[in-house]
Amino acid sequence: MEISRRRLLGTVGAAGAAGLALGAAGGALVHSEVSGSGTAGSGGAPGSLGATRVDFQGDHQAGITTPLQAKGHVLAFDLAPGAGRTEAAALMRRWSDTARRLTAGETAPVADTGIALGSGPSSLTVTFGFGHSFFERTGLTARRPAALDPLPDFSADRLDARRSNGDLWVQIGSDDALVAFHALRALQKDAGEAARPRWQMNGFNRSPGATASPMTARNLMGQVDGTNNPKPTEADFDRRIFVQGTVPPEHAWMVGGSYAVVRRIRMLLDHWDQQSLAQQEQVIGRTKATGAPLTGGDETTAPALDKIGADGKPVIPSNAHARISAPAQNGGAAMLRRPFSFHDGIDADGAPDAGLLFICWQADPSRGFVPVQRKLDRGDALSEFIRHESSGLYAVPPGARAGEYVGQRLLEG
Numbered sequence: 496m497e498i499s500r501r502r503l504l505g506t507v508g509a510a511g512a513a514g515l516a517l518g519a520a521g522g523a524l525v526h527s528e529v530s531g532s533g534t535a536g537s538g539g540a541p542g543s544l545g546a547t548r549v550d551f552q553g554d555h556q557a558g559i560t561t562p563l564q565a566k567g568h569v570l571a572f573d574l575a576p577g578a579g580r581t582e583a584a585a586l587m588r589r590w591s592d593t594a595r596r597l598t599a600g601e602t603a604p605v606a607d608t609g610i611a612l613g614s615g616p617s618s619l620t621v622t623f624g625f626g627h628s629f630f631e632r633t634g635l636t637a638r639r640p641a642a643l644d645p646l647p648d649f650s651a652d653r654l655d656a657r658r659s660n661g662d663l664w665v666q667i668g669s670d671d672a673l674v675a676f677h678a679l680r681a682l683q684k685d686a687g688e689a690a691r692p693r694w695q696m697n698g699f700n701r702s703p704g705a706t707a708s709p710m711t712a713r714n715l716m717g718q719v720d721g722t723n724n725p726k727p728t729e730a731d732f733d734r735r736i737f738v739q740g741t742v743p744p745e746h747a748w749m750v751g752g753s754y755a756v757v758r759r760i761r762m763l764l765d766h767w768d769q770q771s772l773a774q775q776e777q778v779i780g781r782t783k784a785t786g787a788p789l790t791g792g793d794e795t796t797a798p799a800l801d802k803i804g805a806d807g808k809p810v811i812p813s814n815a816h817a818r819i820s821a822p823a824q825n826g827g828a829a830m831l832r833r834p835f836s837f838h839d840g841i842d843a844d845g846a847p848d849a850g851l852l853f854i855c856w857q858a859d860p861s862r863g864f865v866p867v868q869r870k871l872d873r874g875d876a877l878s879e880f881i882r883h884e885s886s887g888l889y890a891v892p893p894g895a896r897a898g899e900y901v902g903q904r905l906l907e908g
C-alpha cells in the first residue's frame with residue numbers, strides 16, 4: 496500500500512520507479528539501462544539532421560510553430576483512479592524533466608532504453624496539454640477556461656469516444672523515427688501508475704531533405720497542404736495563435752499557451768482516387784501539382800474568389816474547401832494547421848485506414864476551429880471524401896522557464 500502511494504506520487508527512487516512501473520519486463524529494462532547521464536550520442540557525433548535541436552524552454556511550448564517533423568506520436572492519458580492534483584504535478588515534473596533532457600540530446604533520466612543512442616535530438620519536440628476532464632480530476636475546475644468547453648457536435652462526425660479526449664495530451668515530433676519512439680517509451684514509463692494511456696496515434700510527414708528546397712507538405716490525397724497557414728511574421732499571428740495577457744487572473748496560467756484541436760480524419764482514398772484530376776482540383780480550389788489557386792499564379796498567389804469562368808460559374812467553386820475555410824469567409828477565424836499523415840494498415844475490404852491527424856492551434860477555438868468546421872460541415876466539397884473519426888481539445892500551457900515544469904503555474908499557482 497505504502498509503495499503504491501509513493502509510486503503514484505512519483506517519489507520513489509528513479510530506478511525503482513521505472514522498475515515498479517513496468518513490472519517484470521520493466522525490471523529487465525532497468526538492468527539494461529544506458530548510463531543515466533550524458534548525451535545519447537555515443538557512437539560518434541550525429542549528422543546534421545540528428546544534431547538539430549529545438550529548445551524545450553521558451554515563451555511557448557515547442558511543437559506549435561516548429562516546422563513539421565517527419566515522424567509524430569500523438570497520445571492521450573487518463574489519470575489513474577486515486578490520482579489527483581499532487582500526482583498530476585509530480586507527473587508533469589517528471590515528464591518535463593525527461594522532455595528537457597531528450598530534446599537536448601541527452602539520455603532519459605530514468606532507465607534509458609538505448610533506442611536513440613548515436614542519434615542527436617533530430618528536432619525532437621514534446622508538447623503537453625490538459626483536457627477538459629483533467630480539471631475535475633485535479634479539483635481545478637475554477638481555473639478551467641471556457642475556451643476548453645467541449646466542441647459542438649458536427650453533423651458529419653463519426654467519432655470513436657475511446658480514441659477521443661483524455662485528461663492529458665502529449666504530442667511528440669522528431670525527424671527521426673527512433674528518436675520519436677525513444678521519447679514515447681520514456682514518457683510512458685514516467686507515467687508509471689499515475690496515468691494510463693487512453694489512445695495513441697502515429698503519423699508522418701515528408702522527410703527533411705527529400706525535396707531540393709523546403710516545400711509545403713503534401714497530404715495523402717496528394718494536395719499541397721498548409722499554404723495559407725498564418726505566418727509568424729504576420730502582425731496578428733501571436734494574437735490569433737497564443738493566449739494573450741487579457742484573460743482573468745484565474746486563467747493567467749494559460750497566457751502564452753494555445754489550444755490544440757486534434758481530429759483523426761480518415762480519407763476515403765479509393766473514392767478520391769477515382770476522381771479525375773480536374774474534379775480533385777475543383778474540390779479544393781487549387782491545382783494539385785503546385786497548390787496554386789485555380790484562378791492562376793503560383794502557390795502563394797491570393798485566390799481571386801470573385802472570378803467567373805466562361806461557363807458563368809465561379810472559377811473556384813462555391814463549395815471548394817479552400818474557399819469556405821478561408822478567414823475572409825469566416826469572420827476572420829484562423830488557425831495554425833500542423834498535421835501528421837497516418838496509415839494504420841488496410842481494412843478487410845482493402846481500403847487503406849489512412850488520412851490526416853489534423854492538429855490545429857489557436858488562441859480560442861471558438862474563434863478558430865469551431866466556426867470554420869461549422870461552415871465546412873454545411874457544404875464542403877471535401878466532406879464526401881473524408882470522415883472525422885476522433886476528436887480532442889486540449890489547453891496547452893505556455894513553455895516552461897528554467898527550473899519550471901509545464902503546467903506548474905496551474906498546478907502550483
Ligand SMILES: C=CC1=C(C)c2cc3[nH]c(cc4nc(cc5[nH]c(cc1n2)c(C)c5CCC(=O)O)C(CCC(=O)O)=C4C)c(C)c3C=C
Pocket residue numbers: 714716718719720721722723724760761762779781786816817818820821822829830850851853864867868871881
Ligand atoms: C476546421 C478546419 C479544417 C479542417 C477539418 C480541414 C481538413 C482538411 N483540409 C485538407 C486539405 C486542405 N486544406 C486547405 C486549406 C485550409 N483548410 C482549413 C481548415 C480545415 N481543413 C483552412 C483554414 C485552410 C486555409 C484556407 C485559406 O486561408 O485559404 C488546403 C489548401 C492549401 C492550404 O492553404 O493549406 C488543402 C489542400 C484536408 C485533406 C483535410 C482533411 C483530411
Ligand SMILES: [Fe+2]
Pocket residue numbers: 816820
Ligand atoms: Fe483544410
